[in-house]
């Protein structure tokens with residue numbers, strides 16, 4: 218057989234020290250901790266908590282800013298929706314210097330008694346996504362950093378209670394297909410005691426673990442899939458208030474743990 222003339226790229230190292238292809242950020246432009254909303258239009262909400270905000274980059278769904286909260290440099294980058302773009306954002310942010318990640322998202326509740334705008338802190342995620350299958354054995358757990366999660370849960374509860382709201386913690390699920398969440402699937406997740414469903418934490422937790430990074434997630438409840446609520450739009454003001462509380466909890470965690 219003829220010798221191969223291919224010079225196959227190794228993506229684990231290629232371009233690692235350059236301006237990153239998707240997020241458009243170069244090494245040194247960001248801090249060691251990043252807050253990760255899904256939606257780029259939520260970046261200004263995070264900016265409203267920060268001083269000395271600098272717009273770093275905005276490419277595709279990934280908008281990045283850096284600012285200062287209580288003396289600590291904080292980055293915020295939007296992941297876009299779903300595990301594929303989240304894995305890319307985490308990989309590329311790690312290459313430019315981020316070591317800790319806190320997702321501040323929206324998520325639907327799967328247990329009765331959880332209302333829109335309440336906070337949901339993840340203790341682990343059921344991996345119903347395709348992206349992490351490319352990274353790890355199906356039995357590999359998607360788990361956040363323990364110390365980060367305990368601090369995040371404590372700040373979330375304090376901030377939510379002070380606002381007359383509530384914070385919950387439990388196991389999350391990440392789905393790929395928002396509109397393929399059938400009543401049967403929602404019932405099964407509920408039966409397993411899963412607290413909430415969203416679309417990014419599986420990739421965040423698995424990639425972070427495999428790369429030796431720290432990660433956690435706090436979401437604002439957007440709706441409750443087992444309480445007969447079907448209209449997402451009606452809950453927007455409550456969802457928005459929960460986003461603000463989740464951002465404050467993530468920032469306080471970053472300061473306390475010096476992330």
Ligand SMILES: O=P(O)(O)O[C@H]1O[C@H](CO)[C@@H](O)[C@H]1O
Nearest residue numbers: 254255256298322323415416
């Ligand atoms: O509001 P974000 O953070 O994007 O999170 C949730 O909202 C999107 C679905 O509506 C998915 O990305 C899901 O995870």
Ligand SMILES: O=c1cc[nH]c(=O)[nH]1
Nearest residue numbers: 324325392414415416
């Ligand atoms: O996956 C998701 C995320 C938010 N809300 C849902 O109903 N499903």
